[in-house]
Amino acid sequence: MIHREGYKLITIAFLLLAILCGVVVFLHAPAWLYEALMVLSFGFWLLIVQFFRNPKRNTPKNPDHIIAPADGKVVVVEEVEEPEYFKGKRLQVSIFMSPLNVHVNRYPVGGIVKYVKYHPGLYLVAWHPKSSTENERTTVVVKTDAGQEVLFRQIAGAVARRIIYYCKEGDKAEQGGEMGFIKFGSRVDIFLPLGTKIRPKLGEAVRGGETVLAEFSR
Secondary structure (H helix, E strand, O other): OEOHHHHHHHHHHHHHHHHHHHHHHHOOOOHHHHHHHHHHHHHHHHHHHHHOEOOOOOOOOOOOEEEOOOOEEEEEEEEEEEOOOOOEEEEEEEEEEOOOOOOEEEOOOOEEEEEEEEEOOEOOOOOOOOHHHHEOEEEEEEEOOOOOEEEEEEEOOOOOOOEEEOOOOOOEEOOOOEEEEEOOOEEEEEEEOOOOEEOOOOOOEEOOOOOEEEEOOO
16 A cells, blocks of 8 residues: 555656656667666666555554554663653653655554644754754654653654654544654654653664554553
């Protein structure tokens, strides 16, 4: 399944590559050049198509679990000061998404969207320590039925320069449900209450909407 954010770009890329190949034929370029261009064009187009894939995910819904909001690799697990919303200590887990990962972003918990804010900013590489606070980003907070608040942040990178989010304050958030998309690789940070049990280790791969990222403490 192709994500709706990709329809326009996939179509434009196909048309431009088709025109380029047509120009090469019109100019009577050598056969080897035309064949090489065809192979490269088709390969490039397939890369764009795979980037916008949107596979179905079966979320193991559980009010005690925090589900990974994105595909990728866990690159940060640490206690930090969260200055924007909580203004206090939280556990931060960061997931880095390469251009080869699925880039759909999902709600890690179910509940009500309490806070949404878009921040324009820089385009530092996604693994830079200051990317969480200085890059273009969107912050979303969901309050669960049990009263726990979870903050997660879409962060643009050096290549990703288009953050898309579909939620607004007051919306109902479904655990594992789609909340946004980041084009061409970046990261998602999630901020959890102290004492939350983190499951994945640094460097471990997770799947958005399926991997249990953490468990609330009781």
